[in-house]
Amino acid sequence: MRNVIISTNKLCKTFSNGGMQQHVLKNLDIEIFEGDFTIIMGSSGAGKSTLLYALSGMDKPTLGSIKFFDEEITKLSNDKLAVFRRANCGFVFQQMFLMDNMSILDNILMSGLLLSKDRKEITARAKELLIQVGLDETIWRKFPTQLSGGEAQRAAIVRALINQPKVVFADEPTGSLNSAAGKAVLDLLTEVNNKGQSVIMVTHDLKSARRGNRILYMRDGVIHGVCDLGKYISGDRERHIKLQGFLTEMGW
Numbered sequence: 001m002r003n004v005i006i007s008t009n010k011l012c013k014t015f016s017n018g019g020m021q022q023h024v025l026k027n028l029d030i031e032i033f034e035g036d037f038t039i040i041m042g043s044s045g046a047g048k049s050t051l052l053y054a055l056s057g058m059d060k061p062t063l064g065s066i067k068f069f070d071e072e073i074t075k076l077s078n079d080k081l082a083v084f085r086r087a088n089c090g091f092v093f094q095q096m097f098l099m100d101n102m103s104i105l106d107n108i109l110m111s112g113l114l115l116s117k118d119r120k121e122i123t124a125r126a127k128e129l130l131i132q133v134g135l136d137e138t139i140w141r142k143f144p145t146q147l148s149g150g151e152a153q154r155a156a157i158v159r160a161l162i163n164q165p166k167v168v169f170a171d172e173p174t175g176s177l178n179s180a181a182g183k184a185v186l187d188l189l190t191e192v193n194n195k196g197q198s199v200i201m202v203t204h205d206l207k208s209a210r211r212g213n214r215i216l217y218m219r220d221g222v223i224h225g226v227c228d229l230g231k232y233i234s235g236d237r238e239r240h241i242k243l244q245g246f247l248t249e250m251g252w
């Protein structure tokens with residue numbers, strides 16, 4: 001029996017666009033399991049990012065509720081929600097902003113020291129993660145404006161992971177990266193997941209999706225299908241065929 005870490009009850013999100021109501025999430029009842037690498041796929045505009053933002057407490061739903069661990073986060077005030085997110089969540093989104101007036105290492109340490117006072121340990125973890133995403137010592141003291149977009153994105157990912165969040169939310173984390181840098185990021189997310197942290201990732205990319213063990217396919221604001229793939233093993237051909245078959249069935 002697997003533990004449910006996030007569950008939604010009749011989750012709805014409606015946007016008002018030019019006076020028109022757009023129902024983007026429609027009565028979703030979803031369960032996310034502890035330790036899973038959950039992938040959210042689907043056509044453009046299906047509501048994937050909206051769902052990710054709602055599940056992570058970054059955005060409030062219009063109707064319905066979200067339970068995250070034992071906390072009904074939809075009932076929390078904005079301040080309490082911010083504290084909850086800081087303690088439990090890591091965010092790897094497309095637009096990630098590093099502080100321009102601080103070095104890359106200091107950007108990461110600042111996040112780490114919000115939750116821990118052990119500077120030595122946080123520094124060691126930061127350096128280890130930086131190396132894992134292919135950012136060596138030569139860039140640690142640089143400022144964000146001195147980095148390429150891909151380097152800055154990888155540094156921001158390290159910042160998101162420095163507090164070893166119980167759940168990592170990622171929205172197309174490899175979107176702006178070349179294939180080697182993208183692989184380093186996926187390897188890091190896989191490793192984090194293997195250590196027990198849950199990952200929820202929105203992606204359009206088959207290579208990224210293969211890292212997940214459970215795929216939720218969205219269409220028009222609802223979950224259209226679910227595929228259980230089992231744990232990621234590099235080069236597992238059968239898994240790949242199963243995922244492709246599922247996506248074809250979903251009309252991807």
Ligand SMILES: Nc1ncnc2c1ncn2[C@@H]1O[C@H](COP(=O)(O)OP(=O)(O)OP(=O)(O)O)[C@@H](O)[C@H]1O
Pocket residue numbers: 015016017022024042043044045046047048049050051
């Ligand atoms: N803040 C907002 N205000 C108004 N409409 C929004 C807002 N955010 C999203 N939408 C609309 O909701 C719909 C779903 O958007 P969302 O970004 O969740 O889709 P998606 O499945 O992630 O798409 P993509 O794969 O193209 O990123 C889109 O039609 C979008 O225009």
